[in-house]
Amino acid sequence: MLSMMAIRMDLKIFPFLIALNCCFSLPVTAQDVSDLKLKDYRPVSIYKIPVTNIEKAKFPIVDFHSHDYPATDAALDEWVRNMDEVGIAKTIILSYSVGTSFDSVITKYARYKDRFEIWCGFDFRDCDKPGWEERAVNELVRCFKKGARGVGELGDKGLGEFYSYPGNASGFGLHIDDPRMKALIRKCGELKMPISIHVAEDAWMYEPADEKNDGLMNAATWKVDMSKPGILNHDQLVKTLENAVRDNPATTFIACHLANTCSDLGMIGRLFDLYPNLYADIAARYAELAPIPKFVHAFLEKYASRIVYGTDMGYEKSMYRTTFRILESNDEHFYEHDRFGYHWPLYGLGLSSGTLQKIYNGNSKKILAK
Numbered sequence: 456m457l458s459m460m461a462i463r464m465d466l467k468i469f470p471f472l473i474a475l476n477c478c479f480s481l482p483v484t485a486q487d488v489s490d491l492k493l494k495d496y497r498p499v500s501i502y503k504i505p506v507t508n509i510e511k512a513k514f515p516i517v518d519f520h521s522h523d524y525p526a527t528d529a530a531l532d533e534w535v536r537n538m539d540e541v542g543i544a545k546t547i548i549l550s551y552s553v554g555t556s557f558d559s560v561i562t563k564y565a566r567y568k569d570r571f572e573i574w575c576g577f578d579f580r581d582c583d584k585p586g587w588e589e590r591a592v593n594e595l596v597r598c599f600k601k602g603a604r605g606v607g608e609l610g611d612k613g614l615g616e617f618y619s620y621p622g623n624a625s626g627f628g629l630h631i632d633d634p635r636m637k638a639l640i641r642k643c644g645e646l647k648m649p650i651s652i653h654v655a656e657d658a659w660m661y662e663p664a665d666e667k668n669d670g671l672m673n674a675a676t677w678k679v680d681m682s683k684p685g686i687l688n689h690d691q692l693v694k695t696l697e698n699a700v701r702d703n704p705a706t707t708f709i710a711c712h713l714a715n716t717c718s719d720l721g722m723i724g725r726l727f728d729l730y731p732n733l734y735a736d737i738a739a740r741y742a743e744l745a746p747i748p749k750f751v752h753a754f755l756e757k758y759a760s761r762i763v764y765g766t767d768m769g770y771e772k773s774m775y776r777t778t779f780r781i782l783e784s785n786d787e788h789f790y791e792h793d794r795f796g797y798h799w800p801l802y803g804l805g806l807s808s809g810t811l812q813k814i815y816n817g818n819s820k821k822i823l824a825k
């Protein structure tokens with residue numbers, strides 16, 4: 456927003472700058488600025504204010520939202536070294552997978568059983584054929600016996616469940632509140648397997664990619680195509696989650712990315728108030744939270760017992776440290792253009808020790824199977 460205003464202002468004073476340029480030599484010519492595109496705008500904070508480098512998190516962390524990133528055993532070893540250095544005690548791999556895909560992920564991480572939990576997906580293969588619900592429950596139980604202690608990441612961006620391996624066997628047409636999902640969700644409750652589920656996308660992805668779009672730096676290329684037949688919109692998708700959470704009180708749900716309600720946190724706050732079996736992770740939504748630090752500080756302090764840490768952004772040390780800076784520090788007006796892609800300046804949330812402790816690992820003790 457600020458950057459767009461700055462560019463518009465530059466364009467407005469363009470003739471004036473040309474006039475000035477006749478008399479003075481400017482370090483950047485007016486012509487250069489008029490050619491500058493919003494996507495190339497990379498402001499550097501001008502403020503001489505404290506910069507906090509947090510090498511290691513204040514408390515040991517359970518990361519509730521990561522994926523099977525390393526391609527080799529050596530890369531996995533590097534990940535564990537990074538976790539040690541920055542203070543990640545345990546990482547949950549949301550594998551999405553079932554069958555042989557799931558088994559191979561289990562095997563890959565077997566050397567680090569105490570550092571990783573592998574969660575499975577739901578098996579959507581042949582979900583349009585008779586007997587699917589029973590087959591899918593049987594596969595869930597098989598994955599549980601192999602070591603799965605949760606399910607995720609389920610994902611519904613409007614057309615139905617679509618994260619599933621092997622074979623990208625999607626459950627299009629199946630939303631989480633579909634009666635055909637009931638047996639699986641109930642079984643998760645019985646087995647004490649939490650369900651980590653991504654519904655919808657952030658609000659700016661539904662808005663026209665124009666001069667008013669506050670997330671335009673990302674929305675220009677990343678948007679939801681609402682013209683697809685039968686696609687649910689943002690609020691309808693959050694409603695499917697609410698229906699499932701309400702109708703399955705014995706099953707724990709974790710809404711990925713705060714159910715993509717960062718621009719209207721009251722939506723998920725209302726669900727927290729109503730349903731004790733709902734939690735949310737803050738994975739990959741740091742840039743959406745950090746522009747409004749006072750509001751988010753109050754929100755996270757209020758709902759600290761319902762929020763869990765997550766990343767969903769690889770395993771670089773600098774990535775973890777950026778999340779710590781946002782959660783722990785009171786730093787102001789800093790940019791992370793390359794990591795998050797927005798034009799928004801970010802602010803530390805300055806969370807209290809009690810809240811950090813709950814988000815980092817306290818709530819995990821309630822959610823994870825003993």
Ligand SMILES: [Zn+2]
Nearest residue numbers: 520549608767
């Ligand atoms: Zn994810």
